[in-house]
Amino acid sequence: MKDKTAFITGAAKGIGRATAVALSASGCHVILTDIDQEALAKTKADIEASGGKTTTYLLDVSNRDQVNAVHQQALKDHKKIDYFINNAGIGGKLMPLHLTPLEEWQKVMAVDLDSVFYCLQAQINILLPQGGGNIVNVASLAGKKGVPLGAPYSAAKHGVLGLTKTAALEYGGHNIRVNAVCPTFLETDILEGVPEKVLDFVTNYRVPLKRLGKPEEAADAILWLLSENSTFVNGHSLVMDGGMEAG
Secondary structure (H helix, E strand, O other): OOOOEEEEOOOOOHHHHHHHHHHHHOOOEEEEEEOOHHHHHHHHHHHHHOOOEEEEEEOOOOOHHHHHHHHHHHHHHHOOOOEEEEOOOOOOOOOOHHHOOHHHHHHHHHHHHHHHHHHHHHHHHHHHHHOOEEEEEEOOHHHOOOOOOOHHHHHHHHHHHHHHHHHHHHHHHHOEEEEEEEEOOEOOHHHHHOOHHHHHHHHHHHOOOOOOEOHHHHHHHHHHHHOHHHOOOOOOEEEEOOOHHHO
């Protein structure tokens, strides 16, 4: 991955930050985008302190005009972008489906699903003239099964997997691979709204490995999907759940 360029949404924290650090350590120039300016600046400073090269852009992924403008500016600044990681997302509030306000549904859909559609459109339009490239979407185990009290999030992540598969089918012949990672409970800010008793139950009774996952483990999976070690993997959703769905 030396001398490649990678574009990451939601790069300030969690999986996005861990992926940026890992890509930088692999020799990539990382383009960091996020809506959180302070956290974004800290991630940039930490990577550059380790000798990495970064560029940052503020980006609200739910705003289609911003998505298009930032992608075009990044392309103008870097001439070529090899990898795209669509990671930005929110968890939303936990509540029964029949009590979920329309505003909550629309907010989660805008950030977790609409944004991936916007980004994929912008990214495919960059990669086609380049002759190919790799995209990884960060979905969730919630994209493969229902989630009690999390209807908007689960529906959005199901949609991300649908977009991933469709894009893989449409653009594989253009040397563009599109895959997804599907982590479950990781030690990131998205767990802030999950009750402690739920996390304890998951850790002790649902995950055979008896622990939560780490964002660095998701980053390792993303790097593998981007790398030359996975050149025949396309349209795949890589589950990372510590064995939850094994039985």
